[in-house]
Amino acid sequence: MEGEGVETVSALQALTLHDPHVMERLLLDLSVNVTAMFRDPTFFLAFRQQVIPLLRTYPFSRIWVAGCSTGEEVYSLAIVLAEEGLSERTRIYATDVNEAVLDRARLGVFPLGKMQEYTHNYIRAGGTSAFSTYYVARYDGAQFARSLANGVVFARHNLVSDAAFNEFNVITCRNVMIYFDKPLQDRVHRLFYESLAVFGVLALGQKETIGRSPHEAAFEELAVDERLYRKIR
Amino acid sequence: MIAIGASWGGLNAVSTLLDGLSADVDPPIVLAQHRGPGSSRGTLEALLQMHVERPVSAPDDKEPIEPRHVYVAPADYHLLVEHGHFSLSVEARVQFARPSIDVLFESVAAVYAERAIGIVLTGANADGALGLQAIKRAGGVTVVQEPGSAAQRSMPDAALAAARPDAVLPVEEISRFLNELCVGAPR
Numbered sequence: 001m002e003g004e005g006v007e008t009v010s011a012l013q014a015l016t017l018h019d020p021h022v023m024e025r026l027l028l029d030l031s032v033n034v035t036a037m038f039r040d041p042t043f044f045l046a047f048r049q050q051v052i053p054l055l056r057t058y059p060f061s062r063i064w065v066a067g068c069s070t071g072e073e074v075y076s077l078a079i080v081l082a083e084e085g086l087s088e089r090t091r092i093y094a095t096d097v098n099e100a101v102l103d104r105a106r107l108g109v110f111p112l113g114k115m116q117e118y119t120h121n122y123i124r125a126g127g128t129s130a131f132s133t134y135y136v137a138r139y140d141g142a143q144f145a146r147s148l149a150n151g152v153v154f155a156r157h158n159l160v161s162d163a164a165f166n167e168f169n170v171i172t173c174r175n176v177m178i179y180f181d182k183p184l185q186d187r188v189h190r191l192f193y194e195s196l197a198v199f200g201v202l203a204l205g206q207k208e209t210i211g212r213s214p215h216e217a218a219f220e221e222l223a224v225d226e227r228l229y230r231k232i233r
Numbered sequence: 234m235i236a237i238g239a240s241w242g243g244l245n246a247v248s249t250l251l252d253g254l255s256a257d258v259d260p261p262i263v264l265a266q267h268r269g270p271g272s273s274r275g276t277l278e279a280l281l282q283m284h285v286e287r288p289v290s291a292p293d294d295k296e297p298i299e300p301r302h303v304y305v306a307p308a309d310y311h312l313l314v315e316h317g318h319f320s321l322s323v324e325a326r327v328q329f330a331r332p333s334i335d336v337l338f339e340s341v342a343a344v345y346a347e348r349a350i351g352i353v354l355t356g357a358n359a360d361g362a363l364g365l366q367a368i369k370r371a372g373g374v375t376v377v378q379e380p381g382s383a384a385q386r387s388m389p390d391a392a393l394a395a396a397r398p399d400a401v402l403p404v405e406e407i408s409r410f411l412n413e414l415c416v417g418a419p420r
Contacts, residue, residue: 178294178321207293
């Protein structure tokens with residue numbers, strides 16, 4: 001309310017209903033946007049070892065990063081694809097409900113102060129280059145190479161209400177559904193099931209599981225400890 | 234529910250606490266132990282498992298809460314309880330900590346109210362003080378490790394000041410306190 005210069009919740013409500021920009025800012029404040037590059041390095045290592053070989057078998061593949069927030073995971077995946085020589089054959093669809101975080105994701109500028117942590121993660125994730133080759137320092141930001149975003153489509157999509165929009169070989173949705181209740185999680189699992197090609201891969205967060213979801217039986221575990229699942233029917 | 238918060242020196246303190254716990258203590262036990270985001274997966278659980286018969290694990294998101302089970306907050310997540318199950322969060326660190334003891338305790342206070350038991354053990358910061366206060370306000374039982382007996386006394390000191398706990402005890406006696414409080418009484 002302070003940010004919008006209003007005194008009461010009802011004044012904020014009126015603003016929110018009538019000004020889409022206020023709505024965006026409110027959404028940005030209320031939704032969770034914490035993410036890191038190469039969070040859970042062992043996941044990215046498993047992705048490189050187990051998912052990349054599958055992608056090599058396709059002439060072209062599509063990856064959906066659902067709930068991409070400010071894009072840290074998108075750029076991490078783009079780096080893995082570049083190092084594996086798959087950039088030209090892969091398109092990443094990065095979606096979020098929030099247009100403001102998508103704008104930040106499109107920019108590809110992350111805090112310079114985080115680079116030490118991200119470099120450490122990158123090395124543990126099996127990175128084959130020097131992490132610093134992917135960005136240039138600008139003031140207190142690290143601007144990631146535009147080439148990484150070339151194969152990326154950033155678009156708005158609401159997991160709560162929007163339908164499937166393409167068929168994917170990989171869907172990653174890590175630490176997004178933990179903020180949803182069980183019925184909504186079930187809805188999103190159905191959406192992912194419908195959006196995945198047969199033998200497509202679903203990647204969840206370290207402490208999320210396909211177990212207890214309605215589509216559990218349609219998947220097999222690809223990497224047990226990393227929550228990588230493969231759709232088998 | 235028994236909720237335990239520990240930081241520096243916590244592994245020893247929690248191990249001792251579990252060693253002294255009667256097998257008849259029924260309520261689920263949930264632990265927020267500060268640790269680095271890169272700490273290897275499963276190590277803390279495995280170390281604690283050596284001290285108790287009951288299963289020790291880091292719960293998945295939405296995992297049902299079972300009695301006679303020790304749940305450890307996973308590294309780099311906040312752990313919260315809801316009605317009947319856990320939920321996780323990767324929101325920003327609270328007082329530099331993820332998992333945060335305050336975040337866990339406040340959720341325990343909200344869900345379990347007077348059926349909550351909050352315990353703050355050794356640590357070199359002030360996490361857990363506000364959470365213990367919340368458990369106290371909700372009518373739960375509050376316990377703080379006697380600061381002089383703690384490897385690091387800042388965290389017990391802060392909890393003492395914030396919550397005026399029901400009991401201030403060395404760790405061995407906290408086990409005995411729980412045995413008397415909980416045996417035969419599912420909470």
